[in-house]
Amino acid sequence: MVDGLDDFDRSILDIVQRDCQMKAEAIGHTVGLSASAVQRRLKRMREQGIIKAEIAVVDRRVTGNPMTFITGMEIERDNYDALAKFRAWVDRQDHIQQVYYVTGAVDIIAIVTAHDVGQYDELMAQLMSQNPQIRRMHTNVVLKDLKLGMMVPVQS
Amino acid sequence: MVDGLDDFDRSILDIVQRDCQMKAEAIGHTVGLSASAVQRRLKRMREQGIIKAEIAVVDRRVTGNPMTFITGMEIERDNYDALAKFRAWVDRQDHIQQVYYVTGAVDIIAIVTAHDVGQYDELMAQLMSQNPQIRRMHTNVVLKDLKLGMMVPVQS
């Protein structure tokens, strides 16, 4: 059980989703609480897993992996744990940022970073050879990021 | 000018992309530098925009927007600034997390969160009416997140 957020919690989450280094005092000033109250709430939400992680967002251009690809895949649905196996595999792949199991023309959509198309091709060849449950894939090359983030609206 | 990262910088980025609250002393111990050196490098990388943001990742289930949709769109390419206008518009839409301009069968791929399919439908109706340059769209409903993150590998 994780629910029971009040409006203060929601306002705090709205802020730290944009900047998790903001000081408790500044947050408190914005939402109308004391610094200690904000600290208590942040601690509680971290412990409850409501705040799952606090991460730095790095400019892709300086990482040596400036390209992004969005890959749709069809998965063999016959054996049920194909998904679980694939999940465990992608967890270990640093180049694979996000993976979604979806309805529609494809079963899985992944967001992949790579140095260039050659490296992407290699990564996908590895993926196919190490995951026979993936049957087919097609790729969209990202020409430009128009918006990037993990922000979810929390205001009621 | 933003380049010129050495192996220490790369190691630090590798860490803070997973946990940006880790203390400089702990980072230093891991990468083989003193706390002061780590703090100086972090400050520099923040100022240079190499670290673009530091954000909290919130559990979608507690936000009241538990559903995710991946939407492909076709855009009117005739007028060149259609993209720029759309970019400005999506920036103001909290429910739209990520937007990519891509090659392939669709021109744009967006990742959208919503409370339920009804709200998603409303959001997309608004999108179509306020952005006539978007001509057609098709939706994949996310059944399960297999991996979520913004992590980019930085190790040379």
Next chain:
DNA sequence: AATGAAAGTATAGCTGT
């Protein structure tokens, strides 16, 4: 030029009321 160590400053987080 950048490091590491130490000193100094500031601030965060915790406690009790």
Next chain:
DNA sequence: ACAGCTATACTTTCATT
């Protein structure tokens, strides 16, 4: 929520490589 306390994180300085 506030005040007081403790701990510690960041900054600055400076000698060193």
